[in-house]
Amino acid sequence: MADARGWTHGTVDSELQHCRAMLSTGTTSGSWLPPHQEHALFTTAHIDAIITTLSVTLERYQRDEPVQLGRRYTQAEEQVILEGIRPLPQAAARLFADALNQVRNCIEHTLFAEVVHRLDRPLTPDESRALQMPAFDTSEKYEQWAHHKHRVSLNLFSPGDDLYERIHRLQPLQRNETHHHPLRVLTEHTNFAKHREPTIALTRVARFDLDSQITKRPAQIRDVVEIGDVLASVPIGRRESISVWPEVAVQRPHSGEWRTLMKETSEIADWVRLQALPILIAGRTDLPPIPPALDITVVHDNADAAWAAASDTPAAKRMQQRIGGEMLRVQILDMMVGMFGTPSRVPFERWLTGMDDETVMSTFWDVLERAGRGDLASFRRAAERWAIEANVQPTDHD
Numbered sequence: 232m233a234d235a236r237g238w239t240h241g242t243v244d245s246e247l248q249h250c251r252a253m254l255s256t257g258t259t260s261g262s263w264l265p266p267h268q269e270h271a272l273f274t275t276a277h278i279d280a281i282i283t284t285l286s287v288t289l290e291r292y293q294r295d296e297p298v299q300l301g302r303r304y305t306q307a308e309e310q311v312i313l314e315g316i317r318p319l320p321q322a323a324a325r326l327f328a329d330a331l332n333q334v335r336n337c338i339e340h341t342l343f344a345e346v347v348h349r350l351d352r353p354l355t356p357d358e359s360r361a362l363q364m365p366a367f368d369t370s371e372k373y374e375q376w377a378h379h380k381h382r383v384s385l386n387l388f389s390p391g392d393d394l395y396e397r398i399h400r401l402q403p404l405q406r407n408e409t410h411h412h413p414l415r416v417l418t419e420h421t422n423f424a425k426h427r428e429p430t431i432a433l434t435r436v437a438r439f440d441l442d443s444q445i446t447k448r449p450a451q452i453r454d455v456v457e458i459g460d461v462l463a464s465v466p467i468g469r470r471e472s473i474s475v476w477p478e479v480a481v482q483r484p485h486s487g488e489w490r491t492l493m494k495e496t497s498e499i500a501d502w503v504r505l506q507a508l509p510i511l512i513a514g515r516t517d518l519p520p521i522p523p524a525l526d527i528t529v530v531h532d533n534a535d536a537a538w539a540a541a542s543d544t545p546a547a548k549r550m551q552q553r554i555g556g557e558m559l560r561v562q563i564l565d566m567m568v569g570m571f572g573t574p575s576r577v578p579f580e581r582w583l584t585g586m587d588d589e590t591v592m593s594t595f596w597d598v599l600e601r602a603g604r605g606d607l608a609s610f611r612r613a614a615e616r617w618a619i620e621a622n623v624q625p626t627d628h629d
Contacts (some may be wrong), residue, residue, distance in 0.1 A: 261534075261535035261538055261539065262534040262535050262537070262538040263513070263518050263519060264512065264521075264534060265348075265512070266534075267344050267345075267347070267348040268341060268344055268345070268512045269534040270340060270341075270344065271337060271340075271341055271508050271512070271521065272521060272522075272525070272534055272537060272538060272541075273525070273527050273537070274333060274336065274337040274340065275337065275504055275508075275521050275522075275523055275525075276523065276524065276525035276526075276527045276537075276541065277333055277527060278330055278333045278334055278337065278500055278523070279500075279523040279524050279525070279545055279546045280527070280546075281326060281329050281330040281333060282326075282330050282493075282496055282497065282500065282545070282546035282547060283524075283546040283549070284326055285322075285323065285326040285327060285330060285492075285493070285496065285546075286493065286546055286547065286549070286550035288320055288322050288323055288326060289323060289479055289492070289493065289550075290550065290553070290554065292317075292319065292320055292323070292434075292479075293477065293479075295317075296317075297316055297317040297434050297477050298313070298315075298316055298317075298434075298436060298475055298477045299313075299314045299315040299316070299317075300312065300313065300314060300462070300475065301313075301314040303461075304467065307466060307467060308464045308465065308466060308467060309464070309465055309466075309467050310461045310463070310464045311461065311462045311463045311464075311473055312459065312460070312461055312462070313436055313456055313457070313458055313459065313460050313462055314458070314459075315458060316433075316434050316435070316436070316458070316477070317434070318433075318434075319432060319433060319434055319479060323432055323479065323492070324429045324430040324431070324432040324481075325429055325430075327420075327430050327432060327481060327492055327495075327496055328420070328421070328424035328429060328430045330496055330500065331417060331420050331421050331424070331496065331499060331500075332421055332424065332425070334417060334499060334500050334503050335364075335417055335418070335421045337503060337508070338364045338503060338507055338508075338511070339363060339364055341507075341508055341511050341512060342362065342363075342364050342398070342511060343359075343362055345394065345511060345512065346362055346385060346387060346394070349387060349394070350385065350387075354385075355381075355384075357381045358381050358382070358384060358385060360381070361379055361381035361382050362382070362385075364398070364401075364414075365398070365402070366402065366403055366412075366414045366415050366417075366418040367402050367403065367404055368402075368403050368404050368409035368415070369404055370399075370404055372404075373398075373399060373402055373404065374390070377389070377390075377395055393514060396514075397510050397511055397514055398511070400510055401414055401506070401507050401510060401511070402414065403415040410485060410486050413498065413499050413502035413503070413506075413507075414502075414507070415485070416483060416485075416495070416499060417499050417503075419483060419484045419485040420481075420483070420484065420495075420499075422484070423484040427484075430481055430482075431481065431482040431484075432479065432480065432481045432482070432492055433479075433480060434477055434478070434479050434480070435455055435456075435477070435478055435480055435489075436455070436456050436462070436475055436476070436477055436478070455489075462475065478491055479491070479492045479493070480492060481495050483495075493547050493550065494547070496547065497545060497546070497547030497548075500523075500545070501545065504520065504521050504523060505520055505521075508521060509521075520543065522538060522541035522542060522543050523541070523542070523543070523544075523545040523546070524541055524542035524543075524544060524545065524546065524549075525537055525540060525541035525542070526540070544589075549588075552588035552589050552591075552592055553588050555588070555591070555592050555596070556586075556587075556588030556589075556591040556592055557588075559591050559592065559595045559596065559599070560583045560584075560591060562595075562599070563579075563583060563595055563599075563617075564576070564579055564580060564583060566614070567579045567614065567617065567618070567621075567623075570614055571618060571623050571624075575618070575621075575623045578621045578622050578623050579617075579621050579623060581621070582617075582620060582621035582622075583621075594617075598610055598613045
């Protein structure tokens, strides 16, 4: 009879052979998940659905002008003042917590399913309770976790065992700044929401720019301000536009840092989907990514059919494309009408409306970025090409 460790390695070999077969045959439209881990595809879809609801909630809130600005005059200047910020809908923090709780559930369920699959006996109640995904910042703590009597009895968590090594690869100790590791951040957020209070989230003004200066500062710069602060000052009589960028932020419980809420959600969910699950299940990450967007309110015949029906674009990326696409359509339409005259508005509007958000972003973003850096010749050439596509007669330029 093979010992537990030898039996485990045999199971891993069969899983890797399944994954390699999928890749070698080019069947990337089907699931590489082994049958005992197919649940991960559907939980990933559930997570994406929650994040989608969160994104819709935030979009609705941000469209309703959450930032209130005022004006104040001195003898020489007109000042723009931050007068107030509307509170977030109560759903935002709770949807954030719901999404991350499901992300953590997905990891825990995957670990549990892997252990059950490898054993040739049922788990005892004590072993089941002791089986949870750790998040440690030192190897010593991880080794102590593995040496717990109700984990030792599983014969799967000794150094050198592949499941021990897979979990070790996912620990925060793998990074110099352990508090930034996605598993540490996920654990802190979910523990806080479970044991203390709802997630702490708020809206703040994260950046503001005079439009004439907007391209002169790196995009990552933030100007976090307080109610009553002056956002901009211009001499009286001078006309200047200002762009104000509100940000919905969430506070990390363990470090006090504030992060963009949707970015925090999506980065953790993506890490689990693209890194943690493949490593736990197959010991590798060079596999087709588990697709995030799938309607699980309908029945799918099997995992392969569900995988084929899913979309590769996660909720946060779709939100980014919706918002970016909406902004770019307005901006491009105004610029094109300015170049080609009022009669061009209708055909340009029809042309832009016919594009999906992803196409709008890929078509216009880079060109406008280059124009913002002063490359007006590239923009002019692109504009002439867009006019032809929109059936607008190009103008003659010297």
